[in-house]
Amino acid sequence: MDLREVFATNLRRLRHAKGLSQDDLAYEAEVSRSYLSQLEKGAFYASLKIVGKLAAVLEVEPAELVKLPPAKLERAKRR
Template identity: 70%
Template sequence: MDLRERFATNLRRLRNDKGWSQDDLALKAKISRSYLSQLEKGVYYVSIKVIGRLAEKLDVEPEEFLKRPTKRIRTKSG
């Protein structure tokens, strides 16, 4: 997984953890929903300025976007 993919995965996870739609986060961070969508797909590189705004709105440190995603353990119920 390259850095752009890692950023995209973490951005999507952090947004979903807040229960926000792409429209919600885009509005709060003052970027277009289309641009946010492309960032979450790993299509575009992101600027430091936008990373700062996204981190502020998601209430995380900027380095959260580059952390290795943790593997989720699935358990069988029943």
């Protein structure tokens, strides 16, 4: 799984868990909604600055946004 895909999946999952719309998260993180949408699609790489802003709004450590999901982590370890 590409790092952009991991980030996109985690970003979407964490945003939904907080009950935030893309508009709300984008506003709070001071990024455009279209940029956030592209991040959630895995179309763009996020800078460390953006990762930090999004993590702060989502109230998670930045590392949570790039962690492999548990099932993917197990498969990666077996290889």
